[in-house]
Amino acid sequence: MSKSIDASTFFIYLYKCKAGGCESLHKILDVSLNACDELVGKGMIVAHVLPLEGFEELKFINLEGCGSLVYMPNVSCIPNLEKLNLRSCKNLERVHDSVANHCKLWKLNLEDCSKLQRFPDIPNKNESLRKVHLGWTSIEELPASIGNLVSLEEMYLFNCKKLAILPSSIYKLQNLVVLRLNGCSQLIKFPKEEEEEEDEDLSEPHTKTRFPMLCTLSLEGCHLSEVEFLENLSCPNLFRLLLSGNNFTNIPTLERLNDLEELEVSNCQQLQEIPKIPGKMRRLEANNCKSLTRIPSNIRYLEDVELYSSRELVCNGFPMNDLFMPE
Template structure:
């Protein structure tokens, strides 16, 4: 079948004997739940997609070195996989999906410098602890490390990456972000929810001018949110120019003085502070564009000041210490708010 371009094998569980010979013109090969990694006697030189999700793969052998045209690899939910493939063998790779590989322990160093990689999904790799020290994949758009619960360190980013839109680190064991996080200059979403060891955020996060959503819910060791520092270069862009959702529910903050810099939070629409140790709130003049405001279970909060801006929804469930409640032009909600600002 020399003209065969797509081969999809569903519910084929027979264990193969010997190498597989595939047409050189094959573009897409998909074999979910494959009983073992195929051994190819002759490689399909034009293969762009390889999908072996839920297969019994433990180690990726070197036969993939001939697949220079590969753009997409899906080895997701391969429960026996311990090491990811060496991406130097696939210089054109754009998408690598290894989510749910629960025994994956090592991320190959080759991903740190891969020039074409756009999507890297390692979500749910709960045994992953070994990740490259640096990240220089200049075309990376999305990095998903959600629920990599053994991962304790985020890589240094020595050079600007002008393509990344989303960084997802939910439930990791990361204790701090590097100062070089500022080099993710196009980042729009950063999700650090339930990173229960996260204690330090660098002030360099204010150099993420395109950040729209910053999610820190459940970071119980975070006792202080950084203040914006004065730039050493007067021409340097600082501040959150596009941030509209800041989720700090379940953190351990006692002060909100970082909000006093109006220029950094002028577009903030949703601010979630549930369960923090704050006693005072910033004046709403500083947050004049705020629409949704959650201070529920801030049990040391003394006063909720008058609103003169656009505030329309306020959640203040369980604020037993509040002695003065001034807002008269907002809707007092009894149910919990959405956490994403939608």
């Protein structure tokens, strides 16, 4: 039985190739599929490196669950590639450096690639990548050059159990809308805003506004011992801040987060006080905050408040009934 495909004389007009579940297929030979714009090989047992020369019009590659793939293919030979899905490629160890300079690749999914330890450097500004999925990988840190992903809108790093360092250059991601770091249990500190560099062009917009587009910031279960970075954080569009399951004792003022609507701090066992909340807040979840003794009086205007098992509020005679009485 043949364990390879020789497409040198076939598929002249093929625009979609699906080879999922081909457990004995180890190699694709002499592929010249100029019209093909989608390659699907979910669960395919492929060689350690998959050659992709000849797919000049390919726009989407889906190799999810390819257990034998060790090295990500070089995508520089696929100039029209827009989406690359390598999710759950359990033996993938390396992301090819070609993703850093690809002009059309906008979505890269490396979620659940449990052996992946490093994301490549981005030496020059990349204006194409908008979504990067790195959850459930073994990445230990992001490169300082991550700030060169100037068009990045969504970054998912949830449950990266070895991630311990975030570079301050992350604040250069001016188009970031969603940042999810929940479950990164080794991340004990979120970086503060970097100091302005001497050669930074102060005439550029957003030089004083970090994360101007950010809407959702998730830092649940990160064991953060402090969240001082919030004090000077300028996120005019942030409406959802998720901080549950951390070790900080206090939250700095949130009044600069004018559009904040949801705040979650449940299971923050050391949290003692919640400061005055912004006027647009609609929801506060602070369940099982055993050390919480003070909450702001303006929570009476919220639509949804959860304070289950916040024992110290009751033990200290906090007038909960009076708090929610109409004025």
